[in-house]
Amino acid sequence: MALSSGAATAILSRRRPVARNLSGLQWLALLAALVAALPLSGIVVTALSGPGAAIPLHDLLRYAWTSAWLAVLVGFITATLGTTAAWIVVMQRFPGHSFFCWALALPLAAPAFALAYAYADLFDPAGDLRLWMRGSLGFDLPFEIRSIGGAALVLSCAFYPYVYLAMRAAFLGQSVSALESARMLGCSPRQTFFRAALPLARPALAAGVALAVMETLADYGAAQFLAVQTLTTGVVRSWSVFGSPAGAAQLAVPLLGAAALLLWVERSARRGRSHDAAQIQPRPLAIEQLHGARAAGATMFCGLLLTLGLLLPAGWLLASALAHSPDLPRLAQAALNSLSMGAAGALVTTGLALALALGAARLPLAVRIASLGYATPGAAIAIGLLVPAALVWRIVPAGAAFWVGLCLLVCAYAARLMAAALEPIDAGMARVTPSMIWAGRTLGRSEMGAAFFVQVPIARASLLTAGLIVFIDVLKELPATLILRPFNFDTLAVIANNYALDERLGQAGLPSLLIILLALPPTIWLSRKIAAARPGT
Amino acid sequence: MTLPRSPVIAASAVSKRYAGAPAVQEASLALRAGRITCLLGPSGCGKTTLLRIIAGLERADEGEIRAENRIIEARNVFVPPEARRIGFVFQDLALFPHLSVLNNVAFGLRALGREERRSRAMTLLERFHLADRADAWPHSLSGGEQQRVAIARALAPGPAALLLDEPFSGLDGDLRAQVRDFVLSGLRESAAAVLVVTHDPEEAMLLGDELVLMARGRIVQSGTPEECYFRPRSAAAARLLGRANLVPAMVTGGVASCAFGMFPAGGFGNGPAVAMLRPDALQLEPCGIAAEVIDVRFGGSHYEVRLRAQGQEAVMHLGKEPPTPGEEVRIGIEPSRAALLPQEVAAD
Numbered sequence: 075m076a077l078s079s080g081a082a083t084a085i086l087s088r089r090r091p092v093a094r095n096l097s098g099l100q101w102l103a104l105l106a107a108l109v110a111a112l113p114l115s116g117i118v119v120t121a122l123s124g125p126g127a128a129i130p131l132h133d134l135l136r137y138a139w140t141s142a143w144l145a146v147l148v149g150f151i152t153a154t155l156g157t158t159a160a161w162i163v164v165m166q167r168f169p170g171h172s173f174f175c176w177a178l179a180l181p182l183a184a185p186a187f188a189l190a191y192a193y194a195d196l197f198d199p200a201g202d203l204r205l206w207m208r209g210s211l212g213f214d215l216p217f218e219i220r221s222i223g224g225a226a227l228v229l230s231c232a233f234y235p236y237v238y239l240a241m242r243a244a245f246l247g248q249s250v251s252a253l254e255s256a257r258m259l260g261c262s263p264r265q266t267f268f269r270a271a272l273p274l275a276r277p278a279l280a281a282g283v284a285l286a287v288m289e290t291l292a293d294y295g296a297a298q299f300l301a302v303q304t305l306t307t308g309v310v311r312s313w314s315v316f317g318s319p320a321g322a323a324q325l326a327v328p329l330l331g332a333a334a335l336l337l338w339v340e341r342s343a344r345r346g347r348s349h350d351a352a353q354i355q356p357r358p359l360a361i362e363q364l365h366g367a368r369a370a371g372a373t374m375f376c377g378l379l380l381t382l383g384l385l386l387p388a389g390w391l392l393a394s395a396l397a398h399s400p401d402l403p404r405l406a407q408a409a410l411n412s413l414s415m416g417a418a419g420a421l422v423t424t425g426l427a428l429a430l431a432l433g434a435a436r437l438p439l440a441v442r443i444a445s446l447g448y449a450t451p452g453a454a455i456a457i458g459l460l461v462p463a464a465l466v467w468r469i470v471p472a473g474a475a476f477w478v479g480l481c482l483l484v485c486a487y488a489a490r491l492m493a494a495a496l497e498p499i500d501a502g503m504a505r506v507t508p509s510m511i512w513a514g515r516t517l518g519r520s521e522m523g524a525a526f527f528v529q530v531p532i533a534r535a536s537l538l539t540a541g542l543i544v545f546i547d548v549l550k551e552l553p554a555t556l557i558l559r560p561f562n563f564d565t566l567a568v569i570a571n572n573y574a575l576d577e578r579l580g581q582a583g584l585p586s587l588l589i590i591l592l593a594l595p596p597t598i599w600l601s602r603k604i605a606a607a608r609p610g611t
Numbered sequence: 612m613t614l615p616r617s618p619v620i621a622a623s624a625v626s627k628r629y630a631g632a633p634a635v636q637e638a639s640l641a642l643r644a645g646r647i648t649c650l651l652g653p654s655g656c657g658k659t660t661l662l663r664i665i666a667g668l669e670r671a672d673e674g675e676i677r678a679e680n681r682i683i684e685a686r687n688v689f690v691p692p693e694a695r696r697i698g699f700v701f702q703d704l705a706l707f708p709h710l711s712v713l714n715n716v717a718f719g720l721r722a723l724g725r726e727e728r729r730s731r732a733m734t735l736l737e738r739f740h741l742a743d744r745a746d747a748w749p750h751s752l753s754g755g756e757q758q759r760v761a762i763a764r765a766l767a768p769g770p771a772a773l774l775l776d777e778p779f780s781g782l783d784g785d786l787r788a789q790v791r792d793f794v795l796s797g798l799r800e801s802a803a804a805v806l807v808v809t810h811d812p813e814e815a816m817l818l819g820d821e822l823v824l825m826a827r828g829r830i831v832q833s834g835t836p837e838e839c840y841f842r843p844r845s846a847a848a849a850r851l852l853g854r855a856n857l858v859p860a861m862v863t864g865g866v867a868s869c870a871f872g873m874f875p876a877g878g879f880g881n882g883p884a885v886a887m888l889r890p891d892a893l894q895l896e897p898c899g900i901a902a903e904v905i906d907v908r909f910g911g912s913h914y915e916v917r918l919r920a921q922g923q924e925a926v927m928h929l930g931k932e933p934p935t936p937g938e939e940v941r942i943g944i945e946p947s948r949a950a951l952l953p954q955e956v957a958a959d
Binding site: 517 | 666667668691692693695697698699701702703704705706707708709718719721722764765767768
């Protein structure tokens with residue numbers, strides 16, 4: 075019965091909607107897609123408009139090589155850490171299990187540059203730790219934090235939660251019978267993991283790693299501070315130091331290409347995942363209760379991840395911040411700016427994502443454009459917006475410049491984060507069957523009316539989720555804000571970056587900490603919500 | 612004898628194709644106020660598509676639909692579903708999970724004031740014996756209750772016509788019959804013209820004042836349940852309403868004769884034809900035709916007896932005292948349950 079009604083729904087949803095022209099909802103979706111498409115096309119236009127090669131080819135190749143190498147390292151490390159953590163948390167019970175379930179996602183509250191500041195300071199060759207080690211222990215770490223390897227470690231600590239969350243969902247939803255079949259066919263528990271569970275979860279692994287790599291390519295603050303010259307740092311530098319938007323855009327084009335590739339990987343992985351989600355057995359997984367050394371090991375592993383991703387860097391930043399007297403008025407203004415931009419970005423982005431969710435059924439390209447925006451680094455998005463910005467600047471009166479600048483910045487956030495907001499909204503809308511919308515229509519509502527009185531109220535919880543995700547990401551955002559912000563408009567991320575570039579790390583600590591403090595409550599709320607959800611609900 | 616009122620909904624020659632494959636072909640039907648029409652056909656015959664076209668959830672490629680003498684669908688006319696005054700009950704019911712039972716029913720009443728909405732919705736809930744569940748959430752109701760809420764909700768705005776798509780398919784056995792009787796009386800109280808889509812022949816005949824039979828996108832017959840059951844116009848129509856033995860027959864001088872007996876041929880001219888014998892048209896008759904019993908099965912309310920006579924096979928229903936396989940019985944035909952079909956439509 076369930077099967078046949080599901081099939082009927084699938085058939086209904088495939089039927090074409092009534093209106094043959096674009097409806098009001100579809101125009102709104104088109105507008106949302108336009109916001110996402112504007113900076114993407116801006117990148118290409120700017121890159122082509124400049125002098126033949128504003129950036130020497132060998133520089134571009136060097137940056138690209140560094141970016142690629144960093145992406146591979148981070149991909150490998152996050153895959154290992156995230157998968158191990160997810161497997162332990164899903165399949166085993168140990169002290170602290172229910173805490174780590176959600177707490178392992180908390181490093182998402184910390185911007186990668188905050189981790190970079192803390193670890194660079196902690197492992198500085200002239201820092202207290204290394205001095206003490208050389209003095210008391212008589213040896214030094216064979217390790218330079220300001221290197222590709224160091225940056226990869228720092229970014230992996232920041233981004234492993236993307237893999238952890240994807241793999242946790244996959245392991246929770248995995249087929250019990252597949253695991254049992256493997257055991258019956260002679261696999262040990264270890265072999266069962268490597269030969270059945272892991273291959274089954276490959277789509278989720280690809281999707282999670284793709285997200286971590288997207289973030290790696292998008293990172294500016296950490297790489298810049300650790301003196302690793304990637305394409306993204308190159309984009310910001312060629313704009314801010316050399317004043318060359320064309321050069322910046324030429325560096326952004328390969329990033330756009332990489333984004334498209336990662337997006338393709340993530341999307342095709344997702345298709346695979348939804349495919350076997352249909353075959354889930356509703357039987358509980360065989361959970362193993364750990365004792366003794368193994369239990370302690372599991373707790374320590376999870377604790378170490380959380381410490382490296384959040385507690386240690388936040389603690390170190392706190393310690394170094396306490397040693398300096400802060401510029402309180404400047405901090406307060408920046409915190410207010412960050413909160414306002416976070417709120418404005420969340421409202422606008424969620425609104426546009428809602429428009430996409432409601433109206434894009436016949437405009438699949440609109441959703442793809444929004445996804446490409448998500449995969450594209452913020453620095454590239456900002457450079458892409460410079461061309462349309464120049465057109466706008468020409469027509470607005472000087473007095474309005476400040477507000478127009480803020481609007482552009484919100485546009486950049488929306489273009490970058492619309493797809494991130496779209497995902498939970500789409501999941502919420504999945505509760506609305508096509509016939510519920512049709513029922514609204516036959517009960518006298520227009521298409522727009524059915525959208526707002528049926529679809530939106532049913533999916534309203536997901537709007538909050540979407541808004542919070544955008545809010546957290548805007549708080550942590552650095553490069554786009556750096557490029558597009560109006561003169562003298564500082565967010566917490568911007569002043570942290572300014573202090574850090576002046577090597578005033580103690581001062582940079584406090585704004586970074588404030589970002590973590592502001593982002594932590596919504597992150598806790600979101601990760602607890604994800605941890606409580608069962609697969610398929 | 613009441614005056615023939617003009618139909619509330621009149622569809623004429625409606626056609627629809629999906630990706631080139633015809634779903635509905637030149638379908639015409641009329642729905643009258645206060646009458647229940649059942650649209651019966653096998654899965655995938657296009658009946659749901661026809662229903663959705665009438666409701667405005669789907670556009671027709673050809674044809675015209677009038678509602679209360681106003682054109683609502685034609686080549687250049689399309690009245691959107693919200694302006695058609697047609698209620699729809701979906702197969703999956705589509706109750707709004709975010710609204711209470713009362714607010715589900717009141718959803719379509721936004722033209723009214725707050726108090727009036729509430730009282731109108733309560734009136735409907737009372738009619739469907741749901742008043743005590745007014746503040747419940749849809750997911751906490753039983754299947755039968757959900758069913759009734761869906762119908763009350765569709766009736767609330769006072770539609771001129773109500774369309775129900777397989778309304779009882781989610782319910783089983785006894786409950787299904789109960790809900791059906793219950794809904795029938797609720798529907799009778801509203802003056803709406805009602806169209807019920809179903810693939811269950813028994814349900815269609817019990818529920819419908821009129822039947823419309825559909826097969827492969829075409830309407831093959833319409834009329835009262837008795838007409839359709841006893842006087843099918845084709846083999847396809849005959850089979851839709853239940854088991855039918857189709858046996859070659861010869862008409863001579865107003866009498867049809869076949870392997871299992873003879874019966875009056877009505878207006879049929881002399882020549883070959885096909886006899887349509889329902890299983891209960893065959894009866895034991897001491898001086899009837901001899902037939903061999905091939906198989907006997909027990910079916911609850913009757914025994915199903917498979918017979919062979921003159922190389923033809925047929926199924927007979929017997930109430931009691933079944934013969935044993937291999938036995939020879941003598942049988943005849945009850946004329947009121949037999950019909951003749953022209954040879955060319957018997958092949959459908």
